Amino acid sequence: MIKIYIDIDGVILTKKNTQKADYAEEFIRFISNSFDCYWLTTHCKGKAKTAMEYLTPYFDNETLTLLAKFKPTNWNTLKTESIDFNAEFYWIDDCPFLAEREVLLKYNVLDRLIIVNHSNPMELMKITTMISSS
Numbered sequence: 809m810i811k812i813y814i815d816i817d818g819v820i821l822t823k824k825n826t827q828k829a830d831y832a833e834e835f836i837r838f839i840s841n842s843f844d845c846y847w848l849t850t851h852c853k854g855k856a857k858t859a860m861e862y863l864t865p866y867f868d869n870e871t872l873t874l875l876a877k878f879k880p881t882n883w884n885t886l887k888t889e890s891i892d893f894n895a896e897f898y899w900i901d902d903c904p905f906l907a908e909r910e911v912l913l914k915y916n917v918l919d920r921l922i923i924v925n926h927s928n929p930m931e932l933m934k935i936t937t938m939i940s941s942s
Contacts, residue, residue, distance in 0.1 A: 810942050811897040812839050813848035813881065813890070816859060818902025819924045820932075821866060828866045835932040836867075838940070840874040846881050848890055848899060854882035886911060898922055898939055 817823055820832045829835075839845055852859035856878060863875055881890035887904070888911040891897060899912075902924045912918040922935055 809844045811892060811895050812843040812845045812939075813887075813897060813899040813901075814839070814845065814878070815887075815901040815924075816847070816849040816851050816862065818926070819900055821863075822926055823902070826866075829926055829932055831930060831932040831936075833867070833871050835936055836871055836874050838936050840877055842940070843898075845878040846890070847878050848881050848883075848887050848901070852880050854880055856880040888912065893917065896942075898942075900924060900935065902926075 814820070817826070820829055820836065821827065822829050847856060847859050849859060851862045856876070859878070859880075860872065860876055864872060867875065881887075883889035886908050887899075887901070888908045891899060893915045897917075898920050900922045904921060904923070909918060909921070912921055922938070924931055924935065928934065
């Protein structure tokens with residue numbers, strides 16, 4: 809199964825006036841049913857519980873149950889430290905560091921990075937369509 813590494817802020821939550829992103833529930837339902845999901849966020853460095861506590865005010869119980877299935881990752885400096893480059897994956901983030909992009913380039917997998925831009929209408933639905941053919 810293809811892995812999904814996902815950030816929280818700027819992806820399923822907006823960065824400004826923090827709230828759940830448009831179509832976040834549909835997106836979460838899709839990826840949780842179609843991929844092996846991992847947190848790749850500062851809200852989860854080894855413990856998924858911290859991510860869940862952060863997300864609880866924004867999502868209903870049904871969505872939180874799906875999010876609770878996401879596995880934790882741990883990294884020190886770059887999020888790419890947690891990516892399994894031996895497996896097929898997508899990394900969904902709003903603002904990866906240049907150094908992280910360089911790691912992806914080194915492994916020839918920069919095309920597996922999906923950058924979220926919520927100024928585009930229906931951004932998460934567009935991403936759903938893009939990765940649904942995987």
